[in-house]
Amino acid sequence: MASGTMQLNASSIREDFPILGRKVNGKPLIYLDNAATSQKPRQVIDSIRDYYGNYNANVHRGIHRLSEEASEAYESSREKAARFINAGFEETIFTKNATESLNLVAYSIGMQLGKGDEVVVSEMEHHSNFVPWQQICLKKGARLRFVKIDKEGRLDMDDLAGCLNRKTRIVSITHVSNVLGTINPVREIAKLAHDCGALFIVDAAQSAPHMPLDVRSIGCDFLAFSSHKMLGPTGIGVLYGKKELLDSMQPFIYGGDMIREVTFESTRFNELPWKFEAGTPNIAGGIGLGAAIGYLEKIGMENVFEHEKMLSEYALGRLLSEEDIKVYGPKKGRAGVISFNLKGIHAHDVAAILDQEGIAIRGGHHCAMPLMSRLEASGTARASFYIYNTKQEIDAMASALEKVRGVLTGR
Amino acid sequence: MNIYQEHILDHYSNPRNKGQIDNPDIYYKDTNPLCGDEVAVYARLDRSKSISEIRFMARGCAISQASASMLTEHVKGKSLDEVYGISSEDMLRLLMVPISHVRMKCALLALKTLQAGILVHMKGKK
Structure with missing residues (x-):
């Protein structure tokens, strides 16, 4: 941890969340669907x-x-x-x-x-x-x-x-x-x-x-x-x-x-x-x-915000560097919610193949159908972050997107 | 078992009977608002009221596309009564992959669309 900052410690936070210890499809759960609902710490349970x-x-x-x-x-x-x-x-x-x-x-x-x-x-x-x-x-x-x-x-x-x-x-x-x-x-x-x-x-x-x-x-x-x-x-x-x-x-x-x-x-x-x-x-x-x-x-809400800002900047950097990925929304000054599409692949297929890797994201219209028609998208894949997420999890999502391409386009 | 089996991916990337038919006897288009899947089916009938030609246009996930492709192959040559009698279970058996509750609508969209088209056709004839 960098000294002098109030950077939150995601790895010690993770220990408070029993569900983060479980496996999905044989892989450790990577939960990136926080805009839908967050996980709960032991203290709440x-x-x-x-x-x-x-x-x-x-x-x-x-x-x-x-x-x-x-x-x-x-x-x-x-x-x-x-x-x-x-x-x-x-x-x-x-x-x-x-x-x-x-x-x-x-x-x-x-x-x-x-x-x-x-x-x-x-x-x-x-x-x-x-x-x-x-x-x-x-x-x-x-x-x-x-x-x-x-x-x-x-x-x-x-x-x-x-x-x-x-x-x-x-x-x-x-x-x-x-x-x-x-x-x-x-x-x-x-x-x-x-x-x-x-x-x-x-x-x-x-x-x-x-x-x-x-x-x-x-x-x-x-x-x-x-x-x-x-x-x-x-x-x-x-x-x-x-x-x-x-x-x-x-x-x-x-x-x-x-x-x-x-x-x-x-x-x-x-x-x-x-x-x-x-x-x-x-x-x-x-x-x-x-x-x-x-x-x-x-934890402090300022620190929560800073942590998610760091994660979304990192994720944006990774996604925007891929030619076949379209990211929706502003490039800067945004919260930890990122909607994207892989060219030619439906968001449900992205979410389903990520799920095989233990990664939970949302695919669909996110209860915002007028916005979807404005974006001219039938749906988007959406990754959303919280206090327990890490850069390594975003790396894992990026590698899993390779699998999505491999399965559905043979690329 | 993974739903992205070889036969599903094959129908997804090389869909059979994709396209349109001019002046079809049966036409119907429907969407699955949950994920934005969209399917349109076109069919021509022969004298015995069997499907002699069938085509579809679709936009959406691999499951909805592949199921439309597989369904069109399956129903060609069958009578309208037979096609109207295809159950959801029959469709799922045809797909040969386990479809979860949330993907059910994707898997059944083509069948429901075709059957709605048949219903409209039959009512129109009365």
């Missing part, structure tokens, strides 16, 4: 086992020891999640995942849209950040506009400015593209959106796991992310919302735990954040997410 094994109970209800312990653990995870993005406790709502977070906003705020209102998303959105808007706009007679991307795969900021006007009510843009790895200038977008009186929503599913996040510094009104892409369990995610906005919003799901007082005629809702969390929540999930955040904070 243990926290979930500890909850179910030692203090399993429902939260916020029972006046007994187990319920108190469970409530305490669950709510202290919320505190960690809030601190992780520099949000307030009341502004940090637990959901199922980023998709549900975005749907919550779309349903609660979107239902107030009317004819002539406009919603702005970009061409690089994941389906989860435009299908809800598309459907709400269809229902409400509002107009959905798409900000174009340029040749490099960056957001066209002139086009964004052109999409904004006094009718714009909502701007919802991804922080990092799950296909192109583009990092969007969210602070600048927040300012542009607010200048025309619109709300700004950030899909942080691909950024929260990989870089420091600060909702105050971004200046966004809402921000969504998932636990399972950042070392935590599936089935739990976060929606951040500004308190004054959340206070004025209708809940999206009704039921228990979100109620202050119910009569046969009406209901007074619970205070924030529970107002938006009807029903028994994913308690184990929340606790697991807390453990994941603790693990990431110990």
Whole structure:
């Protein structure tokens, strides 16, 4: 390790991940599908086992020891999640995942849209950040506009400015593209959106796991992310919302735990954040997410970002030096997600042959079909990195690509 | 067993019956949105309602291409009823490689497309 830097130690990190010890098709697993979901460290797995094994109970209800312990653990995870993005406790709502977070906003705020209102998303959105808007706009007679991307795969900021006007009510843009790895200038977008009186929503599913996040510094009104892409369990995610906005919003799901007082005629809702969390929540999930955040904070999000930057620069260098490989997205200033295609070979075949070598990548349209049509690709192969990945694994992927050529083209 | 067996790769790189037919009796095109595979089938029938000529155009992964090629060889000369009766299991047996759950749609796309074309043809005749 270089002295004086805070370079993270991937080899000691790897020891915390039991799954990295397994073999796939007789080869050591090389996991490069982190944009889909990350692996989980022992600390997260243990926290979930500890909850179910030692203090399993429902939260916020029972006046007994187990319920108190469970409530305490669950709510202290919320505190960690809030601190992780520099949000307030009341502004940090637990959901199922980023998709549900975005749907919550779309349903609660979107239902107030009317004819002539406009919603702005970009061409690089994941389906989860435009299908809800598309459907709400269809229902409400509002107009959905798409900000174009340029040749490099960056957001066209002139086009964004052109999409904004006094009718714009909502701007919802991804922080990092799950296909192109583009990092969007969210602070600048927040300012542009607010200048025309619109709300700004950030899909942080691909950024929260990989870089420091600060909702105050971004200046966004809402921000969504998932636990399972950042070392935590599936089935739990976060929606951040500004308190004054959340206070004025209708809940999206009704039921228990979100109620202050119910009569046969009406209901007074619970205070924030529970107002938006009807029903028994994913308690184990929340606790697991807390453990994941603790693990990431110990490493430091700056160091996580630097490690992945180093890996993606290395991988880009290797892939771009091959004549028959087309890499999508910007060449510089990007996150650790790299989409590519081998000339004349379908992404599924690339992924399937890499799998024979124990290497897990994604092949397909990555839930971004409009973007695929913009890129004129039916799909791409995608390698995405995290804290436990190494340069050697990227070398192994590059050699395995030789095998893909050999099998499918005889080259 | 690896799905990229010699016969699959052979049909992938040297597809049989690739091309189009002008004024076909049967034509249908379908896609598999999961991976963007695309297959179009063209067929001409003889007097006994059997497939006398069949061609396909396809874009996609090796499995979808090879299965289209193998299917066209298999159905030539067969009656529409026979072809319509080909089951997914029959198709998988024809491929002779283990197809995992996620690749199933790639493997069956050509068959489903051809059968949809037959259905359209039969309805049109009523």
